[in-house]
Amino acid sequence: MSFGDIAGLWLATxxxxxxxxxxxxxxxxxxxxxxxYLGVTIGYMLVKLVYETWIPKVWNAENYALVIxxxxxxxxxxxxxxxxxxxxxxxxxxxxxxxxxxLAIPATFTSIILKQAEATTRPLVTVPTAAEQKALEAAEKxxxxxxxxxxxxxxxxxAAEKAALSARRSGTYSWVRAYADVTTIILFLGVFSVLFxxxxxxxxxxxxxxxxxxxxxxxxxxxxxxxxxxVMGRFALLYDRLLDVRKASGGDAWFAxxxxxxxxxxxxxxxxxxxxxxxxPSH
Amino acid sequence: MRALALLLLLQAPLWAQLxxxxxxxxxxxxxxxxxxxxxKALPKETADASYVVWRAPAKDGPWxxxxxxxxxxxxxxxxxxxxxxxxxxxxxxxxSIPALAEPGKPPVAMWVKLGVEGAGGAAESAPAExxxxxxxxxxxxxxxxxFVVAFTCVTFWLISRARRDPNLFIRRIPGxxxxxxxxxxxxxxxxxxxxxxxxxxxxSISTIASTCILGQVAKRVAAYDTxxxxxxxxxxxxxxxxxxxxxxxxxxxxxxxxxxxxxxxxTSDQFGYVAAVDGIMIRxxxxxxxxLGYYYAESLLLAETGATTGAIQIAGTDSVTQLPFFIxxxxxxxxxxxxxxxxxxxxxxxxxxxxxxxxxWGKLFLLAMILLGTVVGSAAVVFRAPALLFLKxxxxxxS
Amino acid sequence: xRELFEKLLKMDRRWIFLLVxxxxxxxxxxxxxxxxxxxxxxxxxxxxxxxxxxEGSKVLISFDFDPASKPxxxxxxxxxxxxxxxKKLKVVAMTLWVTGASLAQRVVESEATAAxxxxxxxxxxxxxxxxxxxxxxxxxxxxxxxxxxxSKQTDLSKIPMMQDIRRLRDFDLAFSFAAGSPGLxxxxxxxxxxxxxxxxxxxxAVNVPSMAVFVQSGQLVGFIGALRxxxxxxxxxxxxxxxxxxxxxxxxxxxxxxxxIILANIGYWLTRKPKGVA
Numbered sequence: 036m037s038f039g040d041i042a043g044l045w046l047a048t049x050x051x052x053x054x055x056x057x058x059x060x061x062x063x064x065x066x067x068x069x070x071x072y073l074g075v076t077i078g079y080m081l082v083k084l085v086y087e088t089w090i091p092k093v094w095n096a097e098n099y100a101l102v103i104x105x106x107x108x109x110x111x112x113x114x115x116x117x118x119x120x121x122x123x124x125x126x127x128x129x130x131x132x133x134x135x136x137x138l139a140i141p142a143t144f145t146s147i148i149l150k151q152a153e154a155t156t157r158p159l160v161t162v163p164t165a166a167e168q169k170a171l172e173a174a175e176k177x178x179x180x181x182x183x184x185x186x187x188x189x190x191x192x193x194a195a196e197k198a199a200l201s202a203r204r205s206g207t208y209s210w211v212r213a214y215a216d217v218t219t220i221i222l223f224l225g226v227f228s229v230l231f232x233x234x235x236x237x238x239x240x241x242x243x244x245x246x247x248x249x250x251x252x253x254x255x256x257x258x259x260x261x262x263x264x265x266v267m268g269r270f271a272l273l274y275d276r277l278l279d280v281r282k283a284s285g286g287d288a289w290f291a292x293x294x295x296x297x298x299x300x301x302x303x304x305x306x307x308x309x310x311x312x313x314x315x316p317s318h
Numbered sequence: 319m320r321a322l323a324l325l326l327l328l329q330a331p332l333w334a335q336l337x338x339x340x341x342x343x344x345x346x347x348x349x350x351x352x353x354x355x356x357x358k359a360l361p362k363e364t365a366d367a368s369y370v371v372w373r374a375p376a377k378d379g380p381w382x383x384x385x386x387x388x389x390x391x392x393x394x395x396x397x398x399x400x401x402x403x404x405x406x407x408x409x410x411x412x413x414s415i416p417a418l419a420e421p422g423k424p425p426v427a428m429w430v431k432l433g434v435e436g437a438g439g440a441a442e443s444a445p446a447e448x449x450x451x452x453x454x455x456x457x458x459x460x461x462x463x464x465f466v467v468a469f470t471c472v473t474f475w476l477i478s479r480a481r482r483d484p485n486l487f488i489r490r491i492p493g494x495x496x497x498x499x500x501x502x503x504x505x506x507x508x509x510x511x512x513x514x515x516x517x518x519x520x521x522s523i524s525t526i527a528s529t530c531i532l533g534q535v536a537k538r539v540a541a542y543d544t545x546x547x548x549x550x551x552x553x554x555x556x557x558x559x560x561x562x563x564x565x566x567x568x569x570x571x572x573x574x575x576x577x578x579x580x581x582x583x584x585t586s587d588q589f590g591y592v593a594a595v596d597g598i599m600i601r602x603x604x605x606x607x608x609x610l611g612y613y614y615a616e617s618l619l620l621a622e623t624g625a626t627t628g629a630i631q632i633a634g635t636d637s638v639t640q641l642p643f644f645i646x647x648x649x650x651x652x653x654x655x656x657x658x659x660x661x662x663x664x665x666x667x668x669x670x671x672x673x674x675x676x677x678x679w680g681k682l683f684l685l686a687m688i689l690l691g692t693v694v695g696s697a698a699v700v701f702r703a704p705a706l707l708f709l710k711x712x713x714x715x716x717s
Numbered sequence: 718x719r720e721l722f723e724k725l726l727k728m729d730r731r732w733i734f735l736l737v738x739x740x741x742x743x744x745x746x747x748x749x750x751x752x753x754x755x756x757x758x759x760x761x762x763x764x765x766x767x768x769x770x771x772e773g774s775k776v777l778i779s780f781d782f783d784p785a786s787k788p789x790x791x792x793x794x795x796x797x798x799x800x801x802x803x804k805k806l807k808v809v810a811m812t813l814w815v816t817g818a819s820l821a822q823r824v825v826e827s828e829a830t831a832a833x834x835x836x837x838x839x840x841x842x843x844x845x846x847x848x849x850x851x852x853x854x855x856x857x858x859x860x861x862x863x864x865x866x867x868s869k870q871t872d873l874s875k876i877p878m879m880q881d882i883r884r885l886r887d888f889d890l891a892f893s894f895a896a897g898s899p900g901l902x903x904x905x906x907x908x909x910x911x912x913x914x915x916x917x918x919x920x921x922a923v924n925v926p927s928m929a930v931f932v933q934s935g936q937l938v939g940f941i942g943a944l945r946x947x948x949x950x951x952x953x954x955x956x957x958x959x960x961x962x963x964x965x966x967x968x969x970x971x972x973x974x975x976x977x978i979i980l981a982n983i984g985y986w987l988t989r990k991p992k993g994v995a
Contacts, residue, residue: 058734061593083815088847141462146906154934156691158699235488235659236678261926262642268922270970271944274741274963275788281745421859639923
């Protein structure tokens, strides 16, 4: 590892441990880490904006006449800092909201509402089509012929059996089809009952109430799944950090993890002893 | 004889049959980036033979291949966005030809020709001229346009109705009863109520809804003579909270009980805010905690601490990712739109009320369409009448 | 029994933090190679779709995440780039997240270098441009206007593989690996659906339930859900990367949380005060 790599590992590990120290209680290491994170992000964004937008799109613009109006609209946003003329920023907001909703409403309506409605609009029951039934007859015939010609154990017979089995699944009302139908029905029930739950202009009484309770059940299943996924996601993040902490604990990283840990614990114990830590709220 | 055979072989390409009805025209409803070519299927088509489409800037070339596919593919019925779902599409092929003009540059004419290549030889049609131009109207988005216009009209109409009659019916959200119960319990126990507005600024709908509800809560608090504290994350939200609470106290006839320091600014640092509010909860042990508004990762930290103090907890947020955490830790949670509905129910503010009912209309329309589509679709399958499936295309085709 | 559960329910939560830390650290120190990983249908579909693309097909990959979501999304991004390189597809990479610009570059360059791909002919990295939705709508019109230069400041018009890639619709497949918004749903609504471009993608675990609807509706050809999805993809690709190695720890952590939830529920029922008694 080069010196630069080692310095990077020390920095990454140090900041990780600083932020993890919040699990014990709020402390200056955590605050330092948090503020550094915010500062670095904002600095990075500023540099990127200047070099990726301001210089190529505004400063070196091909046609200044096209650039000036948006730049003026952008600058009007800054009038919010001057209370007397802050009303000017409304012009910018009017532009942003007008442009944004003009762009968003049709796109969202098409991709989110119409497409999803289309996917929900499915036949609740499916029956084999004429073509599928024909394919089943053909497959059964091939199987019988192959069996007669090659016997029961030949690989060709096995292949024909497999083909006949899959043809049977689509050519008859099989469990595969039943499973798909049940899924469709559950989906349909879910969409309907949840939307019913969010109806505000009718009283939820009698059957409507029962139906909207079903909607709540669907919502709870969704939230349960979401909760589980969130936990899993957080573990993935923790795993990655622990991996780095482990990587930095060896001799090739100059024992970054143990050294930083010992120093941190030392300072925290010292602060605890001198009573400085009691000013911070704990968990 | 050999010479004749050779001559026949050389002539062979001319024997391949060309399709009828070859036509090229500008793609309707686009920005001028392509043209469409259509032609009738040959009486006998095989997967080994292909259709080829070329384009060129002039009638005599140079020709560039832009599409090639087997004769058994490229059907008009595969592209309802261009040709709809009518039965006239049957037995017709199509191809899209990219325009020669660079994007944003003036339209340029081009020549297009169709070829057939296969075991039987090859043949080419006569070139046809076309100029792809940008169009004013995208007809395939007509359904979106109509829906947006209709929905806007309905919304405006319902808002104006709500202005004239603020008592338009919306159902009472059960969470509101829970709130009232919580305020009552706080009064009995002689302990304060903690009310949080979320972490978003005043431009967020959930914060607006939250402050509207705060006004009504303040009215009850004033009537019962309970104490309330509202730690704020945003200074502007603090100002608005103070104002709505003052109005609530006045409406309840207790302007003397109002204290402006009931709503106070804490910090705009996410976890600093959490630490401070958690501290308040542990020290003051409120009888009820309300978390209404938009929350981020702090939701669980707040609600969990509140739960350990034994307070009745009521949450309401449209932050979908945080809802599971509130549901797990609170006694009652207003889910998503219920937060807006609760606010409209309590405040009777015409814009909130009107748009809430308009959304119900939108949902009803959508449900009716899905129901109709599902019933007809199921009937089509059970009775083997595929013609009924056209309804499904209402969503698909023109979007 | 009841006292034990009462104690457990009031346990300092820092003990749980410690347990979770141990559960995740053990497999790092000693890999367990837990069995049972199997590709789910959406992951398999994505794999099959890429397998079916002919050599030289054009693929757009947008790395829409920041360092905070890197552990969840980088492995799947790397697996897809690796798959594209293996299939000799032309890859155009970019990002809509400013803080993801260097992350994306690192993933693409390391996978491309490992596969021996040539910059400008087999892959290009366009970098970041501000505007979110405006970038996507701009790319529908002309990519060369939105990104006049690539991340190395070379004119797009001078890059060989960009000659016949002018618009979004020129791609045979587009991807977004998204940690939030702008992300997968933005690409679907403003890009893929409008231009009828096939779209695949992946998201962080938090967003999996809300993205799953796009798989069901067919707006995505396939979908990779978080680190687990990435591990499934690595399985299909027949290599063991960060995601596969991470599965042990995540499995142990998940078992621990599940056990704690069950325990806490039993505790709740046992320690619950009978009704009517205050």
